[in-house]
Structure formats: structure tokens, C-alpha cells
Amino acid sequence: MMQGLTGKKIVIIGLGLIGGSLAKALKSRSYVCNIVAVGRDETVLQQALADGCINAYSMDVQSTCMDADIIVLAVPVLAIAGHLQQLATTMPEHAVLTDVASVKQAVVDAVMAEFGRIPPNFVPGHPIAGSEQSGYAAALPDLFVGRKTILTPLAQTATSASSLVREMWEAAGAEVLEMEVDRHDEVLAATSHLPHLLAFALVDTLSQQGESEEIFRYAAGGFRDFTRIASSDPVMWRDIFLTNGKATVAILDKYMEDLQSLRSALLQGDAEYLFTTFSRAKLSRDRFLRQLQQHNPKS
Amino acid sequence: MMQGLTGKKIVIIGLGLIGGSLAKALKSRSYVCNIVAVGRDETVLQQALADGCINAYSMDVQSTCMDADIIVLAVPVLAIAGHLQQLATTMPEHAVLTDVASVKQAVVDAVMAEFGRIPPNFVPGHPIAGSEQSGYAAALPDLFVGRKTILTPLAQTATSASSLVREMWEAAGAEVLEMEVDRHDEVLAATSHLPHLLAFALVDTLSQQGESEEIFRYAAGGFRDFTRIASSDPVMWRDIFLTNGKATVAILDKYMEDLQSLRSALLQGDAEYLFTTFSRAKLSRDRFLRQLQQHNPKS
Numbered sequence: 001m002m003q004g005l006t007g008k009k010i011v012i013i014g015l016g017l018i019g020g021s022l023a024k025a026l027k028s029r030s031y032v033c034n035i036v037a038v039g040r041d042e043t044v045l046q047q048a049l050a051d052g053c054i055n056a057y058s059m060d061v062q063s064t065c066m067d068a069d070i071i072v073l074a075v076p077v078l079a080i081a082g083h084l085q086q087l088a089t090t091m092p093e094h095a096v097l098t099d100v101a102s103v104k105q106a107v108v109d110a111v112m113a114e115f116g117r118i119p120p121n122f123v124p125g126h127p128i129a130g131s132e133q134s135g136y137a138a139a140l141p142d143l144f145v146g147r148k149t150i151l152t153p154l155a156q157t158a159t160s161a162s163s164l165v166r167e168m169w170e171a172a173g174a175e176v177l178e179m180e181v182d183r184h185d186e187v188l189a190a191t192s193h194l195p196h197l198l199a200f201a202l203v204d205t206l207s208q209q210g211e212s213e214e215i216f217r218y219a220a221g222g223f224r225d226f227t228r229i230a231s232s233d234p235v236m237w238r239d240i241f242l243t244n245g246k247a248t249v250a251i252l253d254k255y256m257e258d259l260q261s262l263r264s265a266l267l268q269g270d271a272e273y274l275f276t277t278f279s280r281a282k283l284s285r286d287r288f289l290r291q292l293q294q295h296n297p298k299s
Numbered sequence: 300m301m302q303g304l305t306g307k308k309i310v311i312i313g314l315g316l317i318g319g320s321l322a323k324a325l326k327s328r329s330y331v332c333n334i335v336a337v338g339r340d341e342t343v344l345q346q347a348l349a350d351g352c353i354n355a356y357s358m359d360v361q362s363t364c365m366d367a368d369i370i371v372l373a374v375p376v377l378a379i380a381g382h383l384q385q386l387a388t389t390m391p392e393h394a395v396l397t398d399v400a401s402v403k404q405a406v407v408d409a410v411m412a413e414f415g416r417i418p419p420n421f422v423p424g425h426p427i428a429g430s431e432q433s434g435y436a437a438a439l440p441d442l443f444v445g446r447k448t449i450l451t452p453l454a455q456t457a458t459s460a461s462s463l464v465r466e467m468w469e470a471a472g473a474e475v476l477e478m479e480v481d482r483h484d485e486v487l488a489a490t491s492h493l494p495h496l497l498a499f500a501l502v503d504t505l506s507q508q509g510e511s512e513e514i515f516r517y518a519a520g521g522f523r524d525f526t527r528i529a530s531s532d533p534v535m536w537r538d539i540f541l542t543n544g545k546a547t548v549a550i551l552d553k554y555m556e557d558l559q560s561l562r563s564a565l566l567q568g569d570a571e572y573l574f575t576t577f578s579r580a581k582l583s584r585d586r587f588l589r590q591l592q593q594h595n596p597k598s
Contacts, residue, residue, distance in 0.1 A: 055448055078436055128519045129319060148517060191518035193513040194523045198497055200580040201561055202332055205554045207583035216587040219490035220427045224591060226494045230584040232576035241573050245565040255504045256555065262500055263551055266544040274540055278533035281499040284506035285529040288515040292523060 019074030037041035083233030106243035318373030319438025324471035405542035444472035
């Protein structure tokens with residue numbers, strides 16, 4: 001059953017960086033759908049209405065979703081459960097439910113807990129896009145262009161539901177891929193969650209040094225890039241780490257082992273070990289960069 | 300005694316990213332000085348001559364430096380000693396000697412070892428500029444614009460020598476500051492050497508995971524920025540860590556303590572600790588960014 005986006009009522013719960021960018025992406029590409037945003041901050045919702053990227057807004061999840069075709073949960077992971085509780089009793093049977101969280105098992109667990117089952121129209125999703133900025137003010141219609149969105153449909157998920165969510169993200173400019181829930185959480189722990197943890201930790205460590213102002217004064221461009229992600233939203237990241245702690249600790253432990261080996265090499269003046277490690281890292285990183293540029297020329 | 304750059308013979312030993320950029324910076328700003336490059340790769344030297352950013356080149360340090368006014372050592376730290384050995388016997392008394400290394404105590408020690416004293420015309424220097432690219436091909440005439448160059452003159456250093464080196468870096472577009480040798484090595488360990496170590500280690504850890512190609516495939520823009528510095532020159536960084544290992548390990552140990560605390564918070568699901576740490580880091584990083592932009596609008 002192909003459904004198509006046209007004429008659909010899409011409810012976006014949470015009009016932050018991701019939710020706002022999705023609304024802007026769909027509207028800027030002239031998709032004729034009825035986008036209704038649900039949020040807590042009416043100033044933001046009014047702004048989005050004035051910007052023309054939503055058709056209407058509401059502060060109430062239940063009444064808004066009663067006739068929804070697609071419901072997109074675009075709130076921090078730990079805020080999802082509360083919304084699911086409201087949706088469990090009022091969401092129409094045909095409506096497709098999806099989310100944008102950076103962790104997927106935790107969302108699946110929350111759906112199971114609130115619905116008592118996995119509804120066939122539930123499609124876990126994660127657009128791998130974003131920046132260190134957050135909130136509707138940072139939303140961009142091209143945020144997803146050339147980026148990947150990962151869907152992690154479950155055994156119970158209806159193909160028609162997956163297709164509709166896929167169509168929505170492709171309409172927003174993303175390349176859509178499917179992956180197992182576990183694998184998603186593992187890959188993201190390595191490529192996103194761990195780097196964020198390391199960046200937060202580095203800035204925090206340095207800021208606690210004596211004369212940290214002076215220390216930061218001599219930091220140059222490399223440091224700015226390296227710590228960019230430490231400017232990310234603390235609530236969103238707290239939630240991600242609380243819900244993907246296990247996978248993050250697994251890769252963190254491997255990383256700390258590697259750091260210990262490098263520390264020993266520093267103390268022993270082991271030139272060969274340092275050179276080999278740095279050369280291998282440079283090779284991998286240069287290869288990664290070529291791969292990224294091949295798939296996404298705007299990077 | 301003010302000397303002034305005009306008419307001076309400046310010998311740049313090592314025409315890589317920093318040496319090449321210095322030559323381009325001075326020539327592009329029409330400083331009438333005689334820039335002679337010493338290097339090992341004649342193709343590069345010929346290219347620089349064709350580019351008009353040097354007046355002549357040579358493969359021989361001793362003959363070239365016999366009538367030099369300023370000698371700039373722009374080679375990796377551990378390659379400095381070999382050149383100093385040659386300079387110790389042939390360098391004219393009036394010539395000012397400086398370097399561009401990211402560590403300063405090691406260079407001071409090498410000078411002491413080769414010269415048997417600290418010559419009054421020796422001015423340790425470090426332009427805090429660069430990128431993950433290396434070599435003459437990556438050299439830019441504006442690399443130092445809006446960047447800081449730190450000089451760490453010693454008790455024995457003549458004011459006239461410091462002034463001339465300062466004038467040269469200001470002519471290249473840099474803001475010149477002075478600092479104690481120890482403090483320089485400590486500050487750079489925190490803001491540059493440690494971040495590079497962390498980035499090299501992260502890319503290396505991930506590249507050793509099974510299906511690392513797939514892992515990198517899903518990495519997005521934040522990861523690219525975070526690991527940019529892992530593409531830096533392995534020889535240069537091996538030398539930096541071999542010569543600033545002590546200061547780097549000192550700050551690395553503090554960092555690993557912080558990582559251990561975050562690891563515990565992940566395992567215990569300590570929401571408060573995570574939120575507080577991330578918020579504090581975000582505040583510091585945002586403040587650092589404002590400071591950087593204030594002093595260097597191009598950042």
C-alpha cells in the first residue's frame with residue numbers, strides 16, 4: 001500500500017533544531033501536507049507559523065494527534081515516554097508514529113512500555129544531522145540534504161509505515177538507510193556519543209585548570225573544531241547517555257585502553273609506537289574523509 | 300638597536316606549511332627582504348622560487364647561513380638539533396636565530412647542547428597557526444593573520460633580537476606575545492598536544508573495530524570536525540610528544556580522571572552529574588568561542 005505524503009497531516013512534536021528543520025525542509029520543497037507543530041513555547045510556535053513552515057500549532061498532543069497521519073516525536077529521548085503515554089490512548093490506528101532520537105533501543109522500550117506492544121505503524125528513525133546549535137532558531141531547510149537518516153524497523157513494523165517515513169525523509173533531502181536497532185546504538189555510540197563525551201570532558205577538564213581563561217586564550221583553530229560539539233545541548237546529551245550508557249561505556253573502555261598505551265609510550269619515549277599509531281590514524285581519517293566527500297560533496 | 304626587516308637576508312630552514320607560509324606572508328606583503336630557503340626536496344624549492352615567495356634556495360645550511368641576518372628553523376623538533384650542530388660553527392655573531400616549534404624547552408635544551416650556551420641572538424618562537432595539512436603545498440600567505448605567535452625569550456636573550464623576530468611575525472600578520480618557556484609548554488600541552496593525542500587515539504580505536512568502514516560511513520559532520528586534527532603530520536606530532544611528554548601526561552592524567560568520573564556516571568545513570576558536567580562544558584566552550592571571535596574575527 002503506497003500512501004504518499006500529499007494531503008497528509010503531519011504532527012511534529014517538539015519544534016527544536018530537528019523538528020523545525022523537518023518542517024522547513026518539507027515546506028520549502030512545496031510538499032502539500034498539513035504540518036502541525038506541538039510545543040511548549042508559544043513564541044517559537046508563533047514564529048514558525050509566521051515563517052510559513054507550519055500550517056498550525058497546538059500545545060496539546062492528544063487533540064492534535066486524533067486525526068494525524070504521521071506523528072514525529074522530535075523531543076529529547078527521556079521526554080518521549082510522557083508523550084507516548086498520551087498517544088497510546090488517542091492515536092488513530094492508521095497513523096504512522098516515528099521519532100528522531102539518537103538512540104533507538106530506549107525508544108522501542110518506551111513504546112513497548114506505554115503501548116503494551118509494538119504497533120505495526122511505529123517506525124523508529126534517526127536523522128544523522130544536527131549541529132552544536134539547538135532550538136528552532138537554528139533550524140535549516142537544508143539540514144538533512146546529503147545526510148543519512150537511519151530507520152530501524154522492527155519485525156512487527158508494517159512495510160507501508162516504513163515506506164511513508166522513508167518518503168518523508170527523502171522529501172526532506174536525506175538518504176534513508178535501514179539498520180538493526182542494536183547495531184544503530186553501537187555505531188552511534190562509537191561515532192557520535194563517545195566523541196561528544198570526550199569533547200565535553202576535555203573542555204570541562206581544561207576549564208577547571210588554574211588560569212583557564214589564559215589557557216583558552218592560546219587555543220587556536222584546531223581546538224575550536226575539536227571542541228565544537230561540546231557546545232551541544234546538555235539536556236539532549238544527558239538523555240542520550242542515560243539511554244545508551246552501555247554501548248558508550250563499551251567503546252569508551254576500548255578508547256581508554258588505547259589512551260593508556262599512548263600514555264606509556266609518552267613516558268617511555270617510544271618513538272616507533274607513537275609514529276605508527278599516528279600514521280595509522282591519519283590514514284584512517286583521510287580515508288574516512290574521502291568516503292564522506294564522495295557521498296556528501298557539501299561536507 | 301632597532302634593526303628592521305628591510306634588506307635583511309632571512310634563511311628559512313624547512314619549507315613546509317609554516318616555513319612556506321612565512322615566506323609567502325612576507326613576500327605577499329612586499330617586505331623587501333632576501334628570503335632564502337633551505338630544504339631537502341628540490342622540487343619544492345623550485346616551486347617556491349617559481350611562486351616568487353623566495354629569492355633563492357639551497358640544499359646546504361652552512362654556506363647559506365654564513366651571511367644570514369635571520370635564521371628560522373622550521374623543521375620538526377627532533378630535526379632541529381642536527382641543524383643547530385651545523386649552525387654552531389658557521390652562524391655569524393650578528394645573526395638572529397629563531398624557530399617555530401610547538402615545544403620550547405626541548406629547543407632551548409638543544410641550543411644549549413650544541414652551542415654550549417644560550418646565544419643572545421637566540422629567540423625561541425612558536426606561531427600558533429597551522430592546520431591538519433602539511434607541506435609547502437598547503438602553505439598560505441594569510442596563515443598567520445589574526446593568529447598569535449608566542450616568543451619565549453630567555454634571560455640571556457638580547458632585546459634587539461626579540462624585537463626583530465617580533466617584527467618579522469607582525470609583518471606576517473600575527474599578534475606577538477611573550478611567555479615563559481615552561482608556561483608555554485604547559486599551555487600548549489593542554490590546548491593543542493592533548494587534543495591531538497585524543498583525536499589520533501579516537502580514530503585509531505574506531506579503525507580497529509570490526510566493520511570500521513561501516514562505522515565511519517555513519518559518522519557525520521561533528522565527527523569530521525572532531526577528528527580533523529588526526530589528519531596532521533605523524534612525524535611532527537611524534538616529535539612534539541617525545542619532547543613534551545611530561546606536560547602532556549600531566550594534563551592527560553587529569554583528563555582521564557574526569558573520563559573515569561563520567562564513566563561511573565554513565566554506569567550509575569547519574570543524570571545530575573552528566574547534566575552539570577555538560578552544562579559547565581558548554582558554558583566554558585561558548586565563552587571560549589566568544590573570546591576567540593573577539594580577538595580573531597576570521598575564526
